[in-house]
Amino acid sequence: MNILFFPIRLTVLIDLRHIVLHMSNRNGRIVNDIAVMIGGRAGDGSLASGEILAKVFAKMGLEVCTIKDFPSNIRGLPTNYTIRGKETLFLSRKDHIDFLIALDEVAVKEHIDELPKDGVLIYDSSGGDLPEDMKRSGIHTYQAPMEKMAIDNLGGSAGRIFKNLISLGVLGALIGLEEEFVNETVEEMFGRKGREVVEKDVQAYKMGIEYVSKNIQKTDPYILEKRKKKDKLFMMGDDAIGLGALAAGCRFYAGYPITPATEIMEWAANNFPKYNGVVVQTEDEISAIHMVIGASYCGARAMTGTSGPGAALMTEAIGLAGMSETPTVVMHGQRAAPGTGLPTKSEQADIEHVMYSTHGDFPRIILSPGTMEEAFYFIGEAFNLAERYQCPVIFLSEQMLCQNKQTVDELDLKKVKIDRGKLLTQDDLKKIKDYKRYQFTEDGISPRSIPSLENGQFEANSNEHDEYGGTTEDTKIRNMMMRKRLKKLEVAKKDMIEPKIFGDEAADIGIIGIGSTYGPIRTAMEQLAEEGLSVKYMQIRMLKPFPYEQVKSFVDSCSRIYVVEHNATGQLTRQILYRIGLPENTEKFRSILRYDGKGFRPMEIVEGVKKR
Numbered sequence: 001m002n003i004l005f006f007p008i009r010l011t012v013l014i015d016l017r018h019i020v021l022h023m024s025n026r027n028g029r030i031v032n033d034i035a036v037m038i039g040g041r042a043g044d045g046s047l048a049s050g051e052i053l054a055k056v057f058a059k060m061g062l063e064v065c066t067i068k069d070f071p072s073n074i075r076g077l078p079t080n081y082t083i084r085g086k087e088t089l090f091l092s093r094k095d096h097i098d099f100l101i102a103l104d105e106v107a108v109k110e111h112i113d114e115l116p117k118d119g120v121l122i123y124d125s126s127g128g129d130l131p132e133d134m135k136r137s138g139i140h141t142y143q144a145p146m147e148k149m150a151i152d153n154l155g156g157s158a159g160r161i162f163k164n165l166i167s168l169g170v171l172g173a174l175i176g177l178e179e180e181f182v183n184e185t186v187e188e189m190f191g192r193k194g195r196e197v198v199e200k201d202v203q204a205y206k207m208g209i210e211y212v213s214k215n216i217q218k219t220d221p222y223i224l225e226k227r228k229k230k231d232k233l234f235m236m237g238d239d240a241i242g243l244g245a246l247a248a249g250c251r252f253y254a255g256y257p258i259t260p261a262t263e264i265m266e267w268a269a270n271n272f273p274k275y276n277g278v279v280v281q282t283e284d285e286i287s288a289i290h291m292v293i294g295a296s297y298c299g300a301r302a303m304t305g306t307s308g309p310g311a312a313l314m315t316e317a318i319g320l321a322g323m324s325e326t327p328t329v330v331m332h333g334q335r336a337a338p339g340t341g342l343p344t345k346s347e348q349a350d351i352e353h354v355m356y357s358t359h360g361d362f363p364r365i366i367l368s369p370g371t372m373e374e375a376f377y378f379i380g381e382a383f384n385l386a387e388r389y390q391c392p393v394i395f396l397s398e399q400m401l402c403q404n405k406q407t408v409d410e411l412d413l414k415k416v417k418i419d420r421g422k423l424l425t426q427d428d429l430k431k432i433k434d435y436k437r438y439q440f441t442e443d444g445i446s447p448r449s450i451p452s453l454e455n456g457q458f459e460a461n462s463n464e465h466d467e468y469g470g471t472t473e474d475t476k477i478r479n480m481m482m483r484k485r486l487k488k489l490e491v492a493k494k495d496m497i498e499p500k501i502f503g504d505e506a507a508d509i510g511i512i513g514i515g516s517t518y519g520p521i522r523t524a525m526e527q528l529a530e531e532g533l534s535v536k537y538m539q540i541r542m543l544k545p546f547p548y549e550q551v552k553s554f555v556d557s558c559s560r561i562y563v564v565e566h567n568a569t570g571q572l573t574r575q576i577l578y579r580i581g582l583p584e585n586t587e588k589f590r591s592i593l594r595y596d597g598k599g600f601r602p603m604e605i606v607e608g609v610k611k612r
Contacts, residue, residue, distance in 0.1 A: 169208015
């Protein structure tokens with residue numbers, strides 16, 4: 001099967017022969033490097049217009065990434081969608097935005113100061129001109145009564161939603177969006193709603209173009225130019241996880257909707273059935289994890305996805321998976337907590353939760369991807385590790401990676417290997433006279449059978465057990481069984497996904513991070529190098545088993561270590577210090593923290609390194 005021919009595939013245009021370093025200044029123009037924020041209120045179409053713009057950027061040949069910042073309610077509160085497009089590959093968001101499309105005054109108040117000199121404000125002046133106290137010198141300001149135009153021409157008050165397409169028309173006329181690609185994308189996204197909706201969207205876009213031609217004189221330097229085609233994928237992290245799970249043989253997904261994991265279930269529901277897969281939306285997270293354990297017990301590759309509140313409900317069942325030695329994969333997408341917290345924002349404050357949650361001692365493995373590609377490949381490895389070591393595997397991600405989108409190179413299915421560990425076939429069982437599901441073995445891993453196989457029956461429950469699975473409280477067996485299970489984690493070190501190190505190996509200033517801090521850290525390193533400051537960066541990609549030797553060596557080679565993480569208390573820092581045996585107050589370590597639910601800008605990391 002060729003699973004890359006799913007709806008997430010886009011054709012992207014690029015021609016490396018036309019690359020211009022930094023893409024700036026041909027006759028004062030800034031070409032093919034632009035970050036656009038569309039700000040409005042939830043429900044007014046700003047996120048939909050951002051999605052259209054991102055896809056059009058991709059079709060015009062740009063590398064694209066998005067940052068979706070939306071509230072937890074359905075309508076009314078401020079929301080924004082930032083789309084960055086650049087002709088050459090880049091690693092993170094910009095430190096600023098170049099264009100702000102403000103569909104109301106609130107968007108101006110909140111984001112006007114993110115525009116640099118020569119930045120552009122496109123303002124919906126339906127309620128009047130931009131107030132004087134909101135204007136900024138050095139900013140190119142264009143005004144258009146977009147909502148009024150939509151109401152007057154596209155169906156009265158019900159037509160105001162089309163102001164988002166009018167705003168894209170204004171932007172398109174200013175920077176040179178290909179109208180053909182806009183129309184094509186509108187058809188792809190809204191065709192199912194009927195011809196009338198599509199035609200009004202197209203009409204609204206043209207109205208924006210016409211308004212610019214009659215009323216606005218372009219003064220800003222930004223321009224887009226179309227390039228030649230190159231196949232790319234444009235996908236969010238949850239898409240990559242779903243696709244990677246399918247490619248790795250996962251055929252059962254059970255979950256309860258929760259940000260930022262819901263899109264995995266939606267993706268799976270659309271695609272798993274095509275390959276004899278099953279998706280179940282359960283009544284709660286407790287049901288979901290138990291269904292996954294049951295499906296895995298029966299021989300299926302199965303997973304669930306959740307976030308902090310749901311993971312809290314799953315903790316007892318994860319202990320069941322540990323005790324019964326049932327392979328179990330859980331995608332834990334971190335969001336800003338505790339409680340409900342900021343349910344649609346990003347954070348890395350569940351590190352200690354996944355390291356220690358549930359009662360009792362048992363082995364678990366924890367992976368942490370930092371890119372879309374790693375999300376795809378690591379979820380496949382999560383299934384291999386779960387079956388190889390017959391234990392729970394936590395796939396630790398976060399909202400910043402799960403729900404944002406990016407163009408990525410075509411994924412290589414040949415790299416996806418399936419290893420089911422010591423899973424016995426019927427032929428294997430025929431050769432075994434006395435099958436012991438929990439047999440004591442040198443590596444701690446016992447041969448595994450699945451129901452219905454002759455000679456492979458065994459008892460599985462949450463109690464301590466003997467080699468056959470029978471409940472026991474015998475102290476000798478208990479001690480032997482505990483040592484057997486815990487030995488797996490030692491053995492698993494040979495399959496560790498090792499940290500990656502970037503930068504100047506001779507540098508004595510080090511940065512450490514996990515997950516979505518990858519892109520901002522890499523970009524910050526480039527900025528620091530331009531200022532003459534050499535640093536190196538370790539990306540930790542597996543938290544358990546912890547890469548002790550690699551982290552210890554990296555720390556020992558540095559005079560200063562900066563740990564960049566999205567939480568308020570330095571949870572990753574504490575893990576590092578504890579694992580390598582340093583006191584918590586060591587002077588070598590400094591934390592660069594952000595915990596407002598938003599992602600790091602590279603300049604924040606640069607400033608953190610320079611001022612300490």
